[in-house]
Amino acid sequence: MPETPEQTWNIKQLLDWTTDFFSKSTIGNARLEAEVLLAEALDCQRIELYTRFDEQPPAEQLTEFRAWVKRRAAGEPVAYLAGHREFYSLRFQVDSNVLIPRPETEHLVVAAVEFTKSLTCDPIRIIDVGTGSGCIAVTLATLIENCKIAATDISEPALEIAKSNATNHGVDPKIHFFTGDLLDALPAGSKPVHLIVSNPPYIGEREISTVDDQVKNHEPDIALFSGPDGTEIIQRLVDDAAQFLLPNGALMFETSPIIMDRCVNFVKNNPAYSGVRVIKDYSGHDRIVVATKTDD
Numbered sequence: 001m002p003e004t005p006e007q008t009w010n011i012k013q014l015l016d017w018t019t020d021f022f023s024k025s026t027i028g029n030a031r032l033e034a035e036v037l038l039a040e041a042l043d044c045q046r047i048e049l050y051t052r053f054d055e056q057p058p059a060e061q062l063t064e065f066r067a068w069v070k071r072r073a074a075g076e077p078v079a080y081l082a083g084h085r086e087f088y089s090l091r092f093q094v095d096s097n098v099l100i101p102r103p104e105t106e107h108l109v110v111a112a113v114e115f116t117k118s119l120t121c122d123p124i125r126i127i128d129v130g131t132g133s134g135c136i137a138v139t140l141a142t143l144i145e146n147c148k149i150a151a152t153d154i155s156e157p158a159l160e161i162a163k164s165n166a167t168n169h170g171v172d173p174k175i176h177f178f179t180g181d182l183l184d185a186l187p188a189g190s191k192p193v194h195l196i197v198s199n200p201p202y203i204g205e206r207e208i209s210t211v212d213d214q215v216k217n218h219e220p221d222i223a224l225f226s227g228p229d230g231t232e233i234i235q236r237l238v239d240d241a242a243q244f245l246l247p248n249g250a251l252m253f254e255t256s257p258i259i260m261d262r263c264v265n266f267v268k269n270n271p272a273y274s275g276v277r278v279i280k281d282y283s284g285h286d287r288i289v290v291a292t293k294t295d296d
């Protein structure tokens with residue numbers, strides 16, 4: 001929006017101008033993103049903008065909004081600018097140290113909650129590997145009353161965000177956080193668990209040219225990429241998880257349809273598992289692998 005001193009801007013004009021500008025910058029959801037950024041700059045709910053159309057924001061808030069609009073048009077994700085993203089109807093703090101939670105991952109949460117309904121033990125013990133923002137662990141802790149969760153990540157700054165999200169949602173007493181490589185992060189002698197969940201990195205370094213610029217230029221590489229084919233971390237996870245699972249426990253992880261067959265085969269070829277099934281995402285793509293530990 002031009003910074004001419006003689007022009008004043010009300011909320012409606014700001015939204016219309018920014019929506020048009022974002023559309024020309026080929027940003028999908030241009031109106032929504034304009035609303036999210038303006039609501040954040042004005043520290044109000046998005047819906048309130050509609051009742052304040054004629055209001056002229058103060059100069060300071062306008063300056064902040066202008067700066068965000070420029071950064072958004074240059075490719076920075078709106079969630080990092082606003083500092084949060086909704087996942088499973090909960091607000092998660094995010095910054096550039098964590099992957100922005102994706103709607104596909106909600107299928108993992110649904111499957112995990114369903115699985116725990118069949119358990120009668122107390123507490124239900126769960127591990128979330130590669131917790132990032134903590135969106136899976138924190139959501140499960142809000143949905144499953146009697147659970148204890150160990151959440152791991154190799155990234156210290158990511159764990160700081162996850163801890164903050166756990167506190168914001170009042171579930172910090174139910175989650176313990178550990179830094180380190182996959183399940184090696186857990187203290188020696190940790191008790192076996194009923195469920196292991198994970199949304200690990202699963203993009204192959206070979207695929208990098210096909211990854212959206214907004215993703216590869218702004219989200220952390222360590223959250224995205226896993227070896228040349230994208231399977232390296234999942235293969236290790238499948239192999240290592242078996243020794244942390246109780247008999248009939250489940251390992252559930254998200255992956256890409258591109259490597260789904262190989263991920264399913266990692267489970268099928270491992271005698272520690274007795275069964276495997278695949279859950280599709282909202283777009284009909286194979287997305288979640290559910291592996292069942294043998295009955296011993």
Ligand SMILES: C[S@@+](CC[C@H](N)C(=O)[O-])C[C@H]1O[C@@H](n2cnc3c(N)ncnc32)[C@H](O)[C@@H]1O
Nearest residue numbers: 099130131132153154155181182199200201223
């Ligand atoms: C795809 S992100 C998922 C984050 C979050 N669970 C979600 O669903 O939005 C993968 C996460 O795994 C972490 N990670 C990558 N390699 C890891 C490893 N070897 N051990 C533990 N965590 C790892 C990354 O730091 C990142 O937070």
